[in-house]
Amino acid sequence: MGHKPYGYRIENGKAVIDEEVAAKIKKLYEAYLAGASFQSAANEAGIEVKHCGAKRMMANRHYLGDDFYPAIIDKDTFDKAEAExxxxxxxxxxxxxxxxxxxxxxxxxxxxxxxxxxxxxxxxPSTFTA
Incomplete structure (x- = not known):
């Protein structure tokens, strides 16, 4: 496994949700779906990243939950953000x-x-000879 996604911490070898940061992630999605740009949505959520970082963060499927990471975002919200x-x-x-x-x-x-x-x-080189 690689780098742990923003919003999680590892406790006893398991990923758990960092509730304070998870609230920022949820706010990121809400602001984006309300019409904000990636950068503006990140600023509103209190996340200090550039627009490409916010975009990459919102495309992270770990936030839907998987075998290791618990869900922070529901599938409907994730799909709406992708469609937007x-x-x-x-x-x-x-x-x-x-x-x-x-x-x-x-x-x-x-x-x-x-x-x-x-x-x-x-x-x-010249093709002429003297």
Missing amino acids: KQRRAEALGRLNRKINLLRQHLHIFILKSLKRTVTILRFR
Whole structure:
């Protein structure tokens, strides 16, 4: 097992919920579902993370409970947050990122190829002999 998720502590080899921190996690989900951004929701909940940390935290399935970790968030809340994240990404045009990444990589490849061609042409030894 790796790093323990925020909101839990280990006692006698078992994960237990840290109630004070778990309340912050629940508030994070509530604020996000009420329309706050990841960063704003984390601030409202009193969790000091950047937006990507809040997003990663909200995607952590351990909060649903599993063989080792007890549940902090119910499945309905988790699913609503995932659906809201998807809805916002779609509204902002972020769902076609794979296509955009492919275009970006192709553009970089073309630029690097052109740079190599220019470098080869610039430093090519003269074919004329004196």
